[in-house]
Amino acid sequence: MKEKFLEVIKEALDVESVEIELTDKLADFDAWDSMARLSLIALLDEHFEVEVTDAEFDKTETVQALFELVKTRMA
Amino acid sequence: MANLSYTNVGITSMAGAIPKNKIVNREYTSYFPKDVVMDIVDKTGVEERRFATKDQTASDLCQAAAEQLFLDNSIEKSEIDILLFITQTPDYRMPATSITLQHRLGLPKTTAAFDINLGCSGFVYGLSVAYAYATMPTVRKVLVLDGETRSKVYHPKDRKTGFIFGDAGVAAIIEKQEVGNSYFSLNSDGSKSDLIKIDAGGYRNPSSSETTQEKVVDANGNIRTDEHGYMNGPDVFNFVLREIPKNIKEILKFAGKNLEDFDYVVFHQANKFMNDYLAKKLKLESTKVPSTIAKYGNTSSVSIPITIVDQLRYKLEGEKQLFLCGFGVGMSWATAVIPTKNIKISKLVEL
Numbered sequence: 001m002k003e004k005f006l007e008v009i010k011e012a013l014d015v016e017s018v019e020i021e022l023t024d025k026l027a028d029f030d031a032w033d034s035m036a037r038l039s040l041i042a043l044l045d046e047h048f049e050v051e052v053t054d055a056e057f058d059k060t061e062t063v064q065a066l067f068e069l070v071k072t073r074m075a
Numbered sequence: 076m077a078n079l080s081y082t083n084v085g086i087t088s089m090a091g092a093i094p095k096n097k098i099v100n101r102e103y104t105s106y107f108p109k110d111v112v113m114d115i116v117d118k119t120g121v122e123e124r125r126f127a128t129k130d131q132t133a134s135d136l137c138q139a140a141a142e143q144l145f146l147d148n149s150i151e152k153s154e155i156d157i158l159l160f161i162t163q164t165p166d167y168r169m170p171a172t173s174i175t176l177q178h179r180l181g182l183p184k185t186t187a188a189f190d191i192n193l194g195c196s197g198f199v200y201g202l203s204v205a206y207a208y209a210t211m212p213t214v215r216k217v218l219v220l221d222g223e224t225r226s227k228v229y230h231p232k233d234r235k236t237g238f239i240f241g242d243a244g245v246a247a248i249i250e251k252q253e254v255g256n257s258y259f260s261l262n263s264d265g266s267k268s269d270l271i272k273i274d275a276g277g278y279r280n281p282s283s284s285e286t287t288q289e290k291v292v293d294a295n296g297n298i299r300t301d302e303h304g305y306m307n308g309p310d311v312f313n314f315v316l317r318e319i320p321k322n323i324k325e326i327l328k329f330a331g332k333n334l335e336d337f338d339y340v341v342f343h344q345a346n347k348f349m350n351d352y353l354a355k356k357l358k359l360e361s362t363k364v365p366s367t368i369a370k371y372g373n374t375s376s377v378s379i380p381i382t383i384v385d386q387l388r389y390k391l392e393g394e395k396q397l398f399l400c401g402f403g404v405g406m407s408w409a410t411a412v413i414p415t416k417n418i419k420i421s422k423l424v425e426l
Contacts, residue, residue: 033295034235034308034309035114035115035118035119035308035348037308037309038118038308038309038312038348038349039118039348041309041312041313041316042312042316042348042352045316045352045356046352046356051313051316051317052313053309053310053313054307054309054310054313057309
């Protein structure tokens with residue numbers, strides 16, 4: 001699931017050629033704006049059937065934190 | 076659950092009007108760098124929009140649409156018993172703009188006129204009201220006018236909304252017609268009223284020198300006043316994904332139909348990304364889902380009927396089944412199953 005999740009993050013951040021690590025900070029990516037959030041919402045819905053709110057995105061600092069949130073929500 | 080159904084009421088004619096003033100989004104770079112603008116346009120799919128001039132209002136657009144509709148269909152004005160005007164950008168705070176339109180359109184004083192204050196769900200809601208009146212034995216024709224000047228609502232320095240919205244107006248006649256059953260589902264969730272909102276300028280937070288002051292509103296440096304609209308796009312999208320497929324399932328069950336039964340499925344034109352994903356999630360064929368998001372942007376309540384007028388003008392001859400779905404500010408959402416028979420659609424008016 002981790003690989004699929006990282007793929008989803010890469011697609012949402014529009015950085016398919018860059019490797020993404022769980023420790024990366026979302027805010028460090030130029031593309032991390034409300035449009036990227038729209039992409040991520042669609043991808044999380046499509047692949048994991050999980051909803052993450054805008055306020056939760058605001059509070060989520062790292063890729064790892066978002067991964068944990070999605071895992072909890074899937075359980 | 077507001078599930079409604081009507082028998083043998085239909086839309087018999089429609090017309091639309093848009094401002095001449097065309098905004099080409101990829102050249103709309105006064106406030107944001109070109110690459111940022113290109114990204115926004117790529118994603119939202121809004122290439123062009125129409126902006127009303129300073130002196131043009133939503134009711135002007137609707138008046139032009141109505142006059143075209145009267146002319147093309149030789150409508151006897153004395154037969155219009157009800158006039159509904161759907162808008163959130165009225166001419167005045169009072170009186171209701173619909174009443175000024177009764178006079179401006181030369182309708183009789185026996186015409187009932189009132190406004191309906193709803194956004195993206197407004198056309199479907201308004202249609203349900205029109206259908207209810209039209210079923211009554213004493214009512215001959217209901218004139219539905221639906222107009223918006225959303226360009227005046229959002230601030231050009233707020234990138235979350237500054238590239239999406241546009242202006243348009245439509246007119247439609249609703250009356251008794253042998254078309255069979257129509258179905259509506261109307262819904263509201265006021266707990267999410269702050270997802271799309273204008274904070275000030277009403278009576279809760281009256282207009283003042285403070286509310287008209289431009290200010291930076293977020294970490295991205297977006298600028299607006301408290302009297303401009305704002306939108307939490309991600310949570311609107313979450314709301315749409317949660318509620319709309321569920322609501323569509325419910326109304327289809329209520330109507331005893333499947334999505335494949337429809338000739339056209341007309342969604343509120345929110346933005347291309349959101350609409351494309353919704354259509355994909357619902358497994359809809361793209362040929363059945365007309366779109367005007369690239370030409371006119373998001374015109375709030377007008378987006379469904381302007382898409383019908385613009386895209387289906389020659390495609391609604393004979394008997395057809397339309398599925399309509401509007402969602403947005405409120406939050407408010409509405410879906411409808413609308414059988415049609417030879418709707419006469421006028422050529423779009425530009426003014």
